[in-house]
Amino acid sequence: MEYFMILATDGDDVHEARMAARPEHLKRLEALKAEGRLITAGPNPLPDNPERVSGSLIVAQFASLDDAQAWAETDPYVDAGVYEEVLIKPFKAVFK
Secondary structure, three states: OEEEEEEEEEOOOOHHHHHHHHHHHHHHHHHHHHOOOEEEEEEEEEOOEEEEEEEEEEEEEEOOHHHHHHHHHOOHHHHOOOEEEEEEEEEOOOOO
């Protein structure tokens, strides 16, 4: 298994959709954590308003880039229209 970084950028005016989809989004992250595959995950707060975010970062293990992409494509935030763009790249975990 390899590590991958999933960096997602929120669209405009998606705060309500993000909050509605958040419980299911967190459930998926908890499953990765329980499997020992999650290094870190969290939102990117806006510099001028930490109550709002501009996207999310997830670093986790997947069997392949295709598997990471498939996992990311089924995120509840994607289904809810929160994410405008999702970038997935291999990640080398130097420190854990």
